[in-house]
Amino acid sequence: MRIGQLLGSGRNADVYELNEAWVLRRYRDGMDAARELPVMSYLSASGYPVPRLGPQPPSAGPGDLVLQRLYGPTMLESLISGDLGAEEGAELLAGLLAELHTVPARLSPDPDDRVLHLDLHPDNVVLTPDGPVVIDWSNTEEGAPAVDRAMSALILAQVAVDPGHPAADGARLLVTALVPRLAADDGIPARHLADAAARRTRNPMMSPAETALIGEAAALVTTLAGR
Numbered sequence: 001m002r003i004g005q006l007l008g009s010g011r012n013a014d015v016y017e018l019n020e021a022w023v024l025r026r027y028r029d030g031m032d033a034a035r036e037l038p039v040m041s042y043l044s045a046s047g048y049p050v051p052r053l054g055p056q057p058p059s060a061g062p063g064d065l066v067l068q069r070l071y072g073p074t075m076l077e078s079l080i081s082g083d084l085g086a087e088e089g090a091e092l093l094a095g096l097l098a099e100l101h102t103v104p105a106r107l108s109p110d111p112d113d114r115v116l117h118l119d120l121h122p123d124n125v126v127l128t129p130d131g132p133v134v135i136d137w138s139n140t141e142e143g144a145p146a147v148d149r150a151m152s153a154l155i156l157a158q159v160a161v162d163p164g165h166p167a168a169d170g171a172r173l174l175v176t177a178l179v180p181r182l183a184a185d186d187g188i189p190a191r192h193l194a195d196a197a198a199r200r201t202r203n204p205m206m207s208p209a210e211t212a213l214i215g216e217a218a219a220l221v222t223t224l225a226g227r
Contacts, residue, residue, distance in 0.1 A: 027063035076122035090177035157217035
């Protein structure tokens with residue numbers, strides 16, 4: 001497997017070019033990528049927009065995943081450039097969450113459980129010529145859809161309440177437009193927002209400064225939800 005140039009980096013993974021069709025995503029912290037494979041395969045078969053899975057070469061490590069190479073800006077890049085407005089962005093995010101939550105759980109026997117992304121925010125949506133594609137399924141679980149909605153709103157709210165973040169104003173516009181749309185899908189009950197906040201607090205990838213904003217972010221989501 002010939003690994004090409006570095007195409008991008010996230011909090012815990014790097015993405016490298018393999019060729020025009022495929023990329024290699026490699027975790028830097030020893031995480032095992034294998035748990036994502038069956039989830040992404042299941043979602044793809046269900047018609048949900050995820051990257052196609054490529055053949056895993058014999059030389060691939062446990063933290064490696066060969067994925068379809070996607071062309072186009074992330075939703076975050078389009079929001080920052082002004083090509084996508086807050087209302088349109090909120091509609092897109094709400095739609096992707098709602099569509100995901102129509103997919104029954106793969107493993108859970110609870111008929112109310114669904115596949116959850118638990119990190120669905122603008123930087124994890126690529127706007128390809130064929131439509132939006134949701135990436136980074138490292139946090140995926142099965143459970144109540146309201147937890148997923150709460151997590152997306154909370155992530156945006158954390159940015160919105162950070163006075164030093166360059167995207168704070170844009171994030172506030174986006175979360176303000178998003179939360180009412182999520183109300184159409186049974187909203188964000190307080191217990192699920194508390195669950196999302198607890199999960200964010202336990203996230204080892206966040207800095208102490210980011211963690212300190214969770215309470216204020218949760219309060220913003222509560223206010224926007226009209227509770």
